[in-house]
Amino acid sequence: MAVQERTQVGIIGAGPAGLLLARLLKLHDIDSVIVEARTRDYVEARVRAGVLEQGTVGLLEEAGVAERLHRDGLVHDGVEIAGNGRRLRIDFRELTGKTVTVYGQTEVTRDLIAARLAGDGPIVWEAADVKIHDIESDRPRLGYRVAGVERELVCDFIAGCDGFHGVSRPSLPTSLGQTFERTYLFGWLGILADVPPCSDELIYASHPRGFALASMRSPTRSRYYIQCALDEKIEDWPDERLWDELKLRLGSDTAPDVTTGPAIEKSIAPLRSFVSTPMQHGRLFLAGDAAHIVPPTGAKGLNLAASDVHYLCRALAAHYATGNDDLLRAYSVTALARVWKAERFSWWMTMLLHRLHPEASFEAQMQRAELDYLASSRAAQTVLAENYVGLPF
DSSP states (O other): OOEEEEOSEEEEOOSHHHHHHHHHHHHTTOOEEEEOSSOHHHHHHOOOOOEEOHHHHHHHHHTTOOHHHHHHOEEESEEEEEETTEEEEEEHHHHHSOOEEEOOHHHHHHHHHHHIIIIIOOEEOSOEEEEEEOTTSSSOEEEEEETTEEEEEEOSEEEEOSOTTSSTGGGSOGGGOEEEEEEEEEEEEEEEESSOOSSSSOEEEOOTTOOEEEEEEETTEEEEEEEEOTTOOGGGOOHHHHHHHHHHHHOTTTGGGOOOOOEEEEEEEEEEEEEEEOSEETTEEEOGGGTEEOOGGGOOHHHHHHHHHHHHHHHHHHHHHHOOOHHHHHHHHHHHHHHHHHHHHHHHHHHHHSOOSOTTSHHHHHHHHHHHHHHHOHHHHHHHHHHHHOOOO
8 A cells, every 4th residue: 555645736856847846836835745766966966058047047036046046157148159260249238138147957956955955845856666647637646666665645736847758748648749859960079177168158169070069167167069970979089089179169269268177077968859749738737858858059948947837836826826727727838839939049059050961062051141140130149149048938
């Protein structure tokens, strides 16, 4: 017989989406239990992106977890786009009046876990064999096993925040859903190193040998990426080779400013655009990577998770405060309207900057023309800037 517990909102996944949702719900006096398949150490060590839109920063402020972010985060007024032999700065503040903040997703996760464990409610770590039951009833259930003991969590609602490979999305009826996907024929080879960044702002570089990105996590920790084939192997990329290739792609203006050092972490990640619709059925609601994936070029993954959580928290708060479920019924449509705009922007940035075709091809000439137009048009720069800093929630 399973040990049974009760809560208002059962949340699957202790990533940023699940943790932020739980924190915001607590501010509305709504109880939740977070069920996570991994260990706390694993979750807190995951290396992910770290460019936060102004709206995401505002949500973290609302959640009361922005103290370290404001102390250690790096506010950026723009980015640089390098290509066609020039470097173009996109000035966010001038073009939109907004900024972005560089603060690693790992740090966001740690801040949210600390707040949760300070009294907001439980996190069930290492929950095995998680299953979702009765989502079409008014008492959906989560079944799982911890330390060999079968447990069952009876909920009013379930939030699936367990990522692309989680159990939440497959729990939606396949007859009701539709997926849209674009798999790119290349990946990103990334290196994290304790060396100062080569620039005060991110540099996106389009080069005949492939895309490169110069990013950072702090004034003393840098994150760099280069476009690579999907069949590349990490062992074929010793640090020295990777640094040399990175300098080549960033260009002669930037290369002298690149400080090299031993890798803390190296990885190859495939790129994917993916959307699953709808994002809800019955009492199950998806948020973040459980419902959609964007290529990292547009810096939208974590920020989309934050906007999903904003919409879902607002809808649940209305349900408990007034009994009005209009926002809950509209959740999927509302969230997807912003998701598709972010998918478009991430796809456009990816197609603009990566080497996709031979230099002599028509498509490659279109890329060059697009970069030239971006450099010559304030309107085009404004479009890039307002999408990068984040469309309104």
